[in-house]
Amino acid sequence: MESTRVLKSENRIQDSFGDRVFMFFIYLFLIVVLLLVLYPVVYIVSASFSDPIAVTAGKVWLLPVDFSLRGYEVTLQNPQIITGYVNSLIYTVGGSIISVALTVLLAYPLSRRDLYGANIVMFLITFTLLFSGGLIPTYLVVKDLGMIDTRWALLIPQAIAAFQVIIARTFFRSAIPDELVEAAELDGCNDLQFLRWVVFPLSKPIIAVLALMYAVSQWNGYFDALLYLKSADLQPLQLVLRNILILNTTNSGSMDATAMAQRQQLADLLKYCLVVVGSVPVLLLYPFVQRYFVKGMLIGSIKG
Amino acid sequence: MRIFRSQARSEYKSAVGQQRVASQIETSHWYKAKRSFRRHWQLYLIMVPGLLYFLIFKYIPMSSAVIAFKEYSVVQGVWGSPWAGFKYFNLFFSNPVFWTLIKNTLGLSLYSLVVGFPIPIILAICLNEIRDGFFKRFTQLVTYAPYFISTVILVSMTMLLLSPRLGVVNLGLQALGQQPINFLGIPNMFPGIYVWSGVWQFSGYAAVVYLAALAGIDPQLREAARIDGASRIQIIRNVDLPGIMPVIVILLILNVGSLLSVGFEKVFLLQNPLNLATSEVISTYVYKIGLLNANFSFATAVGLFNSVVNMILLVTVNSVAKRVSDSDAGLW
Numbered sequence: 001m002e003s004t005r006v007l008k009s010e011n012r013i014q015d016s017f018g019d020r021v022f023m024f025f026i027y028l029f030l031i032v033v034l035l036l037v038l039y040p041v042v043y044i045v046s047a048s049f050s051d052p053i054a055v056t057a058g059k060v061w062l063l064p065v066d067f068s069l070r071g072y073e074v075t076l077q078n079p080q081i082i083t084g085y086v087n088s089l090i091y092t093v094g095g096s097i098i099s100v101a102l103t104v105l106l107a108y109p110l111s112r113r114d115l116y117g118a119n120i121v122m123f124l125i126t127f128t129l130l131f132s133g134g135l136i137p138t139y140l141v142v143k144d145l146g147m148i149d150t151r152w153a154l155l156i157p158q159a160i161a162a163f164q165v166i167i168a169r170t171f172f173r174s175a176i177p178d179e180l181v182e183a184a185e186l187d188g189c190n191d192l193q194f195l196r197w198v199v200f201p202l203s204k205p206i207i208a209v210l211a212l213m214y215a216v217s218q219w220n221g222y223f224d225a226l227l228y229l230k231s232a233d234l235q236p237l238q239l240v241l242r243n244i245l246i247l248n249t250t251n252s253g254s255m256d257a258t259a260m261a262q263r264q265q266l267a268d269l270l271k272y273c274l275v276v277v278g279s280v281p282v283l284l285l286y287p288f289v290q291r292y293f294v295k296g297m298l299i300g301s302i303k304g
Numbered sequence: 305m306r307i308f309r310s311q312a313r314s315e316y317k318s319a320v321g322q323q324r325v326a327s328q329i330e331t332s333h334w335y336k337a338k339r340s341f342r343r344h345w346q347l348y349l350i351m352v353p354g355l356l357y358f359l360i361f362k363y364i365p366m367s368s369a370v371i372a373f374k375e376y377s378v379v380q381g382v383w384g385s386p387w388a389g390f391k392y393f394n395l396f397f398s399n400p401v402f403w404t405l406i407k408n409t410l411g412l413s414l415y416s417l418v419v420g421f422p423i424p425i426i427l428a429i430c431l432n433e434i435r436d437g438f439f440k441r442f443t444q445l446v447t448y449a450p451y452f453i454s455t456v457i458l459v460s461m462t463m464l465l466l467s468p469r470l471g472v473v474n475l476g477l478q479a480l481g482q483q484p485i486n487f488l489g490i491p492n493m494f495p496g497i498y499v500w501s502g503v504w505q506f507s508g509y510a511a512v513v514y515l516a517a518l519a520g521i522d523p524q525l526r527e528a529a530r531i532d533g534a535s536r537i538q539i540i541r542n543v544d545l546p547g548i549m550p551v552i553v554i555l556l557i558l559n560v561g562s563l564l565s566v567g568f569e570k571v572f573l574l575q576n577p578l579n580l581a582t583s584e585v586i587s588t589y590v591y592k593i594g595l596l597n598a599n600f601s602f603a604t605a606v607g608l609f610n611s612v613v614n615m616i617l618l619v620t621v622n623s624v625a626k627r628v629s630d631s632d633a634g635l636w
Contacts, residue, residue: 019535019536022535022536023434026433027434030430030431030443033427034447036504037446037504043465044461058470058472061475102353103354105351105354106355109347109348110351114340114344115340116341117337117340124358124363125358128363130618131366132362133366133368133369133607134369134608134611135587135591135607136590136595136603137364137369137371138361138365139594140382141365141368145360156357159357160354190346192346219454220455222454222456238457241456241457242573245463246463268470271460274460275460278457278460279452279457282453283452283453286452287445294512297512
């Protein structure tokens with residue numbers, strides 16, 4: 001009895017006055033950080049739900065003023081946005097499938113300690129992180145392959161990220177013990193059967209991590225589309241958003257012309273709506289997939 | 305992203321070590337390869353698409369970077385074009401834009417490093433200090449979230465918030481009786497906008513690594529210090545910080561090693577003709593010269609210079625870090 005009481009009191013050493021002041025500042029700091037991160041998001045979401053006149057007059061600063069869905073009505077009728085959404089969906093789903101398949105098929109053999117040459121290949125893959133040919137030579141290769149202005153340009157040239165190969169390899173090394181390979185070999189299982197019936201069922205966590213990382217980078221990327229795509233009907237959402245939001249150009253034919261011309265206000269409001277529309281899919285998914293990202297990051301950071 | 309590179313470096317280390325071992329047992333070299341291939345031909349086969357990918361999209365571009373030393377013409381191709389020697393490098397070094405690019409690129413990186421490096425550490429230590437519970441989880445969730453916002457959206461948000469006509473920042477200034485400021489049109493403002501929007505976006509993400517390192521510190525150390533009467537600040541100074549120092553060193557090396565590689569995506573979007581004096585960096589310059597002006601050889605030379613400097617920086621910083629601290633501090 002006596003000893004447990006002592007233990008408990010040991011765990012709860014009273015904070016000194018100095019420590020309590022210190023903790024106060026820590027909470028204060030975190031609350032300030034929280035507000036700084038949240039405020040821009042809240043402001044933009046509120047503006048997007050406000051009346052166009054209130055937005056242009058600068059009345060919105062925290063909560064929606066004269067709640068209206070006018071901006072979203074116009075945004076979601078814009079054919080450019082719809083095309084962008086559909087394209088981004090194609091690139092994200094297609095790209096992730098291709099990327100995950102290629103990465104796993106490359107990383108699993110490289111994780112095997114009994115595969116001759118695996119370390120040299122691994123070095124060559126890692127080296128691409130240290131040194132690259134650069135923008136222009138890569139562009140020339142894509143051009144020579146005839147991929148410019150085709151969907152393949154967004155699916156293939158960035159299909160495998162060396163980081164993801166390293167992560168996947170580290171995962172396979174730790175998740176699939178050598179004894180398992182030996183046991184399966186003794187039972188007459190060949191490498192492909194082993195991959196299908198042992199490795200694959202065990203690697204669902206890493207497949208989830210890889211798929212999410214590839215999907216987010218596909219969804220969020222605009223640079224490759226800027227480099228390789230010219231046709232408007234192939235452009236992913238991010239490039240469409242860039243054209244409207246940052247370059248301030250709208251394809252006058254496809255934008256709702258009367259609304260645009262008549263109302264500068266609506267154009268202002270549209271920007272807020274577009275920012276929301278463009279980031280909603282990823283941010284809605286984020287709380288559910290966060291742990292996979294943390295996991296992927298931590299697998300990748302194990303040294304050695 | 306950066307933390308993954310530490311893994312990359314150690315792959316490099318182990319691969320180099322492996323080669324050394326391999327050459328020592330030269331006799332069994334060929335035999336082992338043959339045996340491995342015969343036994344595991346299926347594994348070699350499934351690697352082919354991935355290997356082709358790295359060959360075509362990484363190693364062929366590396367070899368065709370040779371056009372930096374040539375008068376590249378589309379008709380003659382990479383290997384058929386006549387040699388130009390160091391012409392394009394000299395052209396670049398003697399160009400007045402050279403020093404502007406170096407100054408802008410280094411300036412942005414150093415500013416990012418000085419501001420962006422310590423903040424995630426501070427954030428992680430603060431989060432580690434408070435009790436587990438809703439507030440802690442919520443703060444982590446919220447600060448991590450901006451990582452998932454795309455560059456286009458981030459830049460759009462920055463522009464909306466800072467807009468001279470509509471932006472909430474300028475509305476605030478006007479409420480205080482100030483004149484509205486066109487922040488993105490003032491060259492001196494550009495580095496600040498670039499760096500602080502980056503801090504906003506990536507601090508929570510970068511803190512995750514430090515939080516994991518902090519969680520890895522033996523709790524007995526903290527308890528012992530507590531029993532000995534250490535204050536919280538003393539525990540942070542003498543237990544937490546030394547505990548995560550290896551991680552800090554590795555990330556610092558990586559950051560310093562990539563000083564000359566400012567990301568293209570964000571700078572390019574934040575650029576406008578008014579702030580070009582401070583916002584033109586090497587990668588945006590390469591894009592403009594190469595793809596917009598179709599001066600392939602010149603752009604490749606600039607890009608190659610950048611890649612080589614980065615590699616030298618990384619290798620140097622790593623060896624310095626190894627020399628001045630414990631042997632384990634480096635990346636390889």
